[in-house]
Structures are given as C-alpha cells and as structure tokens.
Amino acid sequence: MSPDILSTPVVDTVKTPPDRAHSRARAARRRKIVVAVFRALLLVAVLGLWELLSRTKAIDPFNFSMPSKIWDQIYTWLTHGTALGSLGEQIWYTLYEALLGWVIGVAAGVVCGIALGRITFLADVLGPYIKVLNSIPRIVLAPIFVIWFGLGPASKVASAVVLVFFPVFFNAFQGAREVDRNLVANARILGASDRRVTLQVVIPSATSWIFTSLHVSFGFALIGAIVGEYIGATKGIGLLVAQSQGTFNAAGVYAAMVILAVVALVAEGLLTFAERRIFRWKPTGSDS
Amino acid sequence: MLWSAPHLPSRAMSPDTSPAIELRGASKTFRTPSGGLHTAVNGLDLTVGRGEFVAVVGPTGCGKSTTLTLVSGLEEPSEGEVLVAGEPVRGVGDKVGFVFQQDATFPWRTVLSNVMAGPRFRGVPKAEAKEKAREWLARVGLTAFEDRYPHQLSGGMRKRVALAATFVNDPEILLMDEPFSALDVQTRALMSDELLELWEGTRASVVFVTHDLEESIALADKVVVMTAGPATVKQVYDIDLPRPRKVESVRLESRFIEIYREIWESLGEEVRITRERGAAHVA
Ligand SMILES: Nc1ncnc2c1ncn2[C@@H]1O[C@H](COP(=O)(O)OP(=O)(O)O)[C@@H](O)[C@H]1O
Ligand SMILES: [Mg+2]
Numbered sequence: 001m002s003p004d005i006l007s008t009p010v011v012d013t014v015k016t017p018p019d020r021a022h023s024r025a026r027a028a029r030r031r032k033i034v035v036a037v038f039r040a041l042l043l044v045a046v047l048g049l050w051e052l053l054s055r056t057k058a059i060d061p062f063n064f065s066m067p068s069k070i071w072d073q074i075y076t077w078l079t080h081g082t083a084l085g086s087l088g089e090q091i092w093y094t095l096y097e098a099l100l101g102w103v104i105g106v107a108a109g110v111v112c113g114i115a116l117g118r119i120t121f122l123a124d125v126l127g128p129y130i131k132v133l134n135s136i137p138r139i140v141l142a143p144i145f146v147i148w149f150g151l152g153p154a155s156k157v158a159s160a161v162v163l164v165f166f167p168v169f170f171n172a173f174q175g176a177r178e179v180d181r182n183l184v185a186n187a188r189i190l191g192a193s194d195r196r197v198t199l200q201v202v203i204p205s206a207t208s209w210i211f212t213s214l215h216v217s218f219g220f221a222l223i224g225a226i227v228g229e230y231i232g233a234t235k236g237i238g239l240l241v242a243q244s245q246g247t248f249n250a251a252g253v254y255a256a257m258v259i260l261a262v263v264a265l266v267a268e269g270l271l272t273f274a275e276r277r278i279f280r281w282k283p284t285g286s287d288s
Numbered sequence: 289m290l291w292s293a294p295h296l297p298s299r300a301m302s303p304d305t306s307p308a309i310e311l312r313g314a315s316k317t318f319r320t321p322s323g324g325l326h327t328a329v330n331g332l333d334l335t336v337g338r339g340e341f342v343a344v345v346g347p348t349g350c351g352k353s354t355t356l357t358l359v360s361g362l363e364e365p366s367e368g369e370v371l372v373a374g375e376p377v378r379g380v381g382d383k384v385g386f387v388f389q390q391d392a393t394f395p396w397r398t399v400l401s402n403v404m405a406g407p408r409f410r411g412v413p414k415a416e417a418k419e420k421a422r423e424w425l426a427r428v429g430l431t432a433f434e435d436r437y438p439h440q441l442s443g444g445m446r447k448r449v450a451l452a453a454t455f456v457n458d459p460e461i462l463l464m465d466e467p468f469s470a471l472d473v474q475t476r477a478l479m480s481d482e483l484l485e486l487w488e489g490t491r492a493s494v495v496f497v498t499h500d501l502e503e504s505i506a507l508a509d510k511v512v513v514m515t516a517g518p519a520t521v522k523q524v525y526d527i528d529l530p531r532p533r534k535v536e537s538v539r540l541e542s543r544f545i546e547i548y549r550e551i552w553e554s555l556g557e558e559v560r561i562t563r564e565r566g567a568a569h570v571a
Contacts, residue, residue: 180392182388182390182391183394185357186392190405190406190453191409191457193409201394207396281397281437282439283439283440
C-alpha cells in the first residue's frame with residue numbers, strides 16, 4: 001500500500017557478490033532519504049504558500065485561515081481544552097462511536113455476506129432488497145437516527161453501522177462466492193462437514209476480500225460518527241466542527257479536520273499491522 | 289505393513305467378494321452455460337479390484353476427471369450406478385482419498401496443519417492428528433518444512449504435501465487426477481516412485497488418471513484406454529511387468545516398449561479423433 005514498501009528492493013545477498021549487494025543497499029537507502037526529503041519539502045511549500053497568501057491577504061484569512069492559526073487552535077485545545085471539555089474527551093467520544101459502529105457493521109456485514117454467499121436460496125430471496133437498500137444514499141439516514149435515538153452516542157453508532165455494513169457485506173459475499181472450488185472439493189474429500197467448509201475454507205479464503213473493505217470502512221465509520229455529531233450531539237469532534245463553524249472560527253474547523261486525519265491514519269496503521277500478522281501465509285509482494 | 293493393520297476390521301466387514309470400485313453404465317451430462325446439454329461420460333463400465341492400481345488414459349477433455357468425481361461422490365451420475373466396496377455412492381464417503389490435478393493445499397495453513405486437516409475434519413483429537421501427520425510428513429521427506437506455508441514450497445514439495453494429506457486419512461480408494469502433470473520430468477519420475485512406495489505400504493485401490501501413456505504403464509496393473517469424449521471404456525490392458533518397479537528403469541525394458549506400442553495403437557486413434565474435432569472447432 002505505502003510507497004515505502006513498493007520501493008524496497010529485494011536484496012539478494014546469496015547470489016550477488018558482497019560489494020555489489022552492499023552498494024545496491026546503499027543506493028536504496030539514499031533513494032529513501034531523497035524521497036523523504038522531497039516529501040517534507042512539498043509539505044513545507046504548501047503550508048508556507050498558504051500562510052503567505054493568507055498573511056498578504058491574497059486569500060481571505062477569515063475564510064481560509066492559515067496554518068499558524070490552526071496550530072494555535074490545536075495548541076489551545078490541547079492545553080486549555082475546548083468549549084465542550086478536554087480535547088482528549090472529544091476524540092475519545094468520536095472514536096468510541098466510530099469503533100462501536102465499525103465493529104457492529106463489520107460483524108453484521110461479514111456474517112450476512114458469508115451466509116448469502118454460501119446459501120444460494122437466501123441470496124436469491126434477499127438479493128433485490130439489498131440492492132435497493134444499497135442504492136439509498138445512507139448518509140441521509142443520519143438526521144433520522146438523531147431523531148430516533150437522540151443526541152447520545154446511539155444515533156452516531158447507527159449512522160456508522162449503516163455506512164460500514166454494505167461495503168463489508170459486498171466484499172464478504174464476493175469472497176464467499178469466489179472461493180476456489182478445488183479447495184472446497186478437497187476439504188469435502190478430506191472429511192469436512194458443510195459447517196467446517198464454511199468456517200475453515202470459505203472464511204479464510206474470503207479474509208483478503210474482507211480486509212480490503214475494512215480499510216475503507218473504518219473511514220466510513222468515522223464519517224458516520226462525525227456527521228451524526230455534526231447534526232446533533234453533546235460531545236465529539238463533529239460537534240467541535242459544528243461549533244467552530246457557528247462561531248465563524250475557520251481555524252477551528254481546519255484544526256478538527258487535522259485531528260480527524262491523525263486519528264484515521266493511526267487507525268489505518270493499526271489495521272495494516274493486524275493484516276500483516278494475519279496474512280503471514282500469503283506470498284510477499286502480492287498485494288493484500 | 290504398518291498401515292494396513294488399523295483398517296483390517298473395516299475391510300473384513302464389507303463383503304470381500306465385491307470389487308473396490310464398480311461403474312455400471314455410468315453417464316454424466318452437464319448443462320452448458322448456453323443452455324445445451326453436454327455429455328462428458330457415456331455408459332461407462334469399469335471395475336477396479338481390491339488393491340489394484342488402475343491407470344486411466346484418454347485424450348484431453350474426454351471425461352477422465354468427470355469419471356473420478358463420480359467415484360468420489362463429489363458429483364452424482366446422471367444415469368447408471370457407481371458402487372464403492374459394493375455399496376452405491378451417496379455423497380462423499382470416508383473411504384476415498386483424492387489428489388487433484390490443480391494445487392489444492394490450503395494456502396493459509398502450514399504444511400503440518402495441511403496434513404492434519406483430514407484427521408481433524410474427521411474428528412481425530414489434535415495430538416493424535418499431529419502425530420499421524422508428522423509420520424506422513426517424514427515419509428514424504430518434508431519434516432524440516434512443517435512450519436512453512438505452501439507458497440514457500442516448490443511445486444514438487446506441494447504435491448508431496450497433497451500426497452501426505454491424502455494418505456494420512458488411510459483411504460481404501462485412492463483417486464488421482466493427473467497429479468504430476470504440472471511437474472518437471474525429473475520430479476515427476478521421482479514422485480511416481482515415491483507414490484508406488486507409499487501405495488505398496490497401504491494396498492489401497494487406485495484409479496490414476498493421466499494423459500501420459502508411459503506414466504500409466506510404468507505405474508499400473510491395468511491400463512484403461514478411454515475413447516474420445518464422451519468417455520467410455522475402449523479397451524483394458526493388463527500390465528504384467530514385475531513389481532517393485534522403478535519408473536525410470538522400467539520404461540527401458542523391452543516388454544514395456546512392446547506394451548506401449550500395443551496400447552498406443554488404440555489410444556493414438558482416439559487422440560487423433562480428438563485433435564481433428566479440435567481442428568474442426570477452430571475452423
Ligand atoms: N462442471 C462442468 N460443466 C460443464 N461441462 C463440464 C463440466 N466439467 C467438465 N465438463 C466438460 O466435460 C468434458 C470432460 O471434462 P473432463 O472430465 O474434465 O475431461 P478430462 O479430465 O478427460 O480432460 C469437457 O468437455 C468439459 O468441458
Ligand atoms: Mg482432467
């Protein structure tokens with residue numbers, strides 16, 4: 001996924017003479033450093049340009065704010081807390097809603113996907129309904145959930161669940177459908193019952209499909225939680241965005257976005273880590 | 289005879305007079321995606337005696353794999369009967385082992401876990417399954433690789449895993465569908481010898497499908513020549529070469545060459561028919 005992995009060359013120390021392997025490794029390291037430096041330069045350039053344009057009033061600083069102000073805002077939130085309480089509490093609140101919604105959505109999606117993938121009758125009966133449900137732009141359900149479940153976490157969890165469920169469901173379904181028929185036949189010959197085939201052949205085969213959707217779907221869970229909070233909540237980063245917007249504090253909106261991005265990146269990192277542990281059986285180099 | 293001892297009782301129970309496998313007028317018709325019917329096997333009669341090694345040769349696409357799926361219980365015949373140990377086949381039984389043409393090791397399981405899969409699926413306790421699996425891994429020379437994943441092995445090693453995973457279940461009936469066709473020539477000869485050795489330890493009844501006539505003569509007691517599809521038995525040849533055999537040396541014997549020539553006369557014709565049909569399709 002990350003370009004670092006793509007650019008890591010395979011250094012074959014067995015076949016190549018040591019000095020050549022050495023110089024090749026050094027070249028690879030140098031290339032890595034160059035990439036990192038250019039990345040940092042790009043970031044500095046963009047932020048610098050933004051700051052400059054804003055300070056010289058080439059763009060409206062009131063609407064577009066500037067990096068230094070955003071940083072000040074984050075710093076203030078960190079040290080003095082937000083109007084809603086400490087920043088950590090807001091992050092935790094949002095994360096809690098997103099995680100809960102994500103777990104429920106993933107569990108439901110995997111179970112339904114595998115079940116429909118394995119049981120053709122169910123798939124035939126439910127197929128059209130699922131298509132209809134999937135074609136609804138589900139984000140519009142968020143205000144309805146706030147009406148149903150109130151300002152507390154339940155409404156945000158519900159929005160996260162409906163956003164997470166479908167991508168996970170479709171991937172699990174596809175994964176269950178695309179299981180290698182040979183593996184299923186082999187398992188049956190070796191003595192596996194239908195239940196064993198599902199648990200020990202279909203689900204492991206479908207995990208790569210499911211994991212693909214997990215990456216996307218955690219982002220969806222965050223969106224669900226944030227939008228829910230934005231519409232009506234008592235705590236959370238989404239509410240922070242709404243309040244900053246209400247007080248015409250552009251820096252606050254951007255600062256909340258930065259915090260969200262960091263949260264999402266950390267979650268993505270954890271997921272990738274878990275994936276590497278689970279997919280040790282896969283040949284390296286094949287994307288997962 | 290370490291391996292024949294445990295399943296003596298079960299063999300004693302089934303009437304010893306009935307052959308291991310019997311196909312009586314078995315046919316298999318598939319519905320093609322375009323809605324038509326395709327007959328892969330037509331009125332096939334075949335008998336495999338107990339402990340017999342039967343090789344089935346026929347042109348590619350004639351219906352050899354389909355025949356094996358009928359015997360295994362993975363598919364039902366559209367017409368006719370399939371009997372294993374005198375009993376009609378109803379679904380996948382516990383007597384049958386099947387080595388598939390394509391790789392069918394579970395990629396997410398280690399080598400050891402792959403070989404343990406069969407006994408575990410059949411409810412053998414973990415410790416016992418592990419012990420049995422290790423024993424078979426030793427037999428196929430993969431003890432040092434038990435913690436590897438299939439993708440870390442060569443094609444020949446993966447085939448050995450498949451053999452161990454099949455033999456660990458003590459099958460009375462062993463079905464093999466061109467098991468070595470994806471291997472290079474040397475590995476193939478080696479694996480054939482190993483197969484004969486393993487089989488001589490178990491005395492299972494074997495149906496070995498191949499499109500390679502040399503391989504079939506070198507391995508089998510009986511070579512069955514199939515017609516061009518839909519498959520029916522064209523002719524059956526007894527192979528009177530003495531055992532134990534080494535496939536590399538046996539194929540140099542004059543008797544081998546004699547048999548080869550005789551069977552090729554019959555098989556070559558079917559191959560030609562298949563080839564002409566293929567050409568007609570292309571044209
Ligand atoms: N599941 C299936 N559906 C439709 N046609 C099939 C199916 N399996 C095999 N066939 C057809 O039956 C014929 C025999 O196939 P197969 O038994 O695999 O041949 P062989 O193993 O001798 O090469 C082929 O023409 C093949 O296309
Ligand atoms: Mg075949």
